[in-house]
Amino acid sequence: MKMAELSTVSAVAVATIKFYLRERLLPAGERTSPNQADYTEQHVRRLRLIRGLLDVGGLSVAEAHRVLDALDSEQPLQQIFGVAQAAVSEHIDPASVPASALARVDSVTDGWLVSPDNPGRLAAAQVIASLEAIGHLSARGWVERYAAAALLIAEADLDEIDAIPDREGKAETVVVGTVLGDALFSGLRRTAQEHVSALRYQPGSAAHHHPSLAESP
Missing domain, CATH: 1.10.1660.10 (Multidrug-efflux Transporter Regulator; Chain: A; Domain 2)
Structure with a gap:
């Protein structure tokens, strides 16, 4: 054509x-x-x-170029994951993240095979540091439950990749899943928040009449 x-x-x-x-x-x-x-x-x-x-995905042209170059290369899938993760992640200087926040992330991801400079590890620690600073880091397992949900999502990502027979399709799914998966999960999270808040807080719900049932996790 x-x-x-x-x-x-x-x-x-x-x-x-x-x-x-x-x-x-x-x-x-x-x-x-x-x-x-x-x-x-x-x-x-x-x-x-x-x-x-x-x-x-919100990538710049330069970021998209790096991701597509990795997609067209013969790099192992794990390296392509790294390129895609770097493209969608803010660059964070590890030295700027409080050690206590990094320790909290490492605690909830204990046993995970994660490199010290993983952009997700640094970003999560940065968020935890901010939550601690403003007094909004829940002691009721909020971070731990997020970690558990993240592991389920990662398993879903890799199951999707493993189901594709050819290497080219696998590599493309790595890129698409990493870049667009963030947007997908963000949208579903907001959808779920409306659903759960309606169940808990709308007039007539059980939680509306029994405040103890409506406590955040």
Whole structure:
């Protein structure tokens, strides 16, 4: 297909496609003349992946470039995970995170095979430090329950990857799951919060009439 058809099928403007080509996010088509090229369904798929990374995942062009380069490489899946995690994570200087907060994260993830500079470990410790500073770190197992939920989500992520037979599909799922999974879980968490708060606090609910039942965990 020509670029105009690629634009129609993918719902991406021609100018945007040309930008992705210049930035080497999208592989070039097969040249048929100095000013013409043919594109395939693989280009349509890549365009949809690019839009997902940029528009939904919130990556910058440079971050998306690093992620896609890793996806197109022969790196082991664990290394691709690292690239994707770095792309979606704020850079945090380990020295800036209080040792007590890091110890709390290590306590609730005891037994996990995690590197000291894992961006999630540092980010979680930074959040815990902030919660402690404002007096909102619950002693009723809030962090521990989050850790348990995170482990379930990670198992779901890896089960999804393991179900895919080919290496290319596995690598793409690593990228998509890491970048878009955060947005998916955030959306489902907010949905669940409305559901549970309605069950507990709306007039007529059992928790509304019995405040002890409505305590936060």
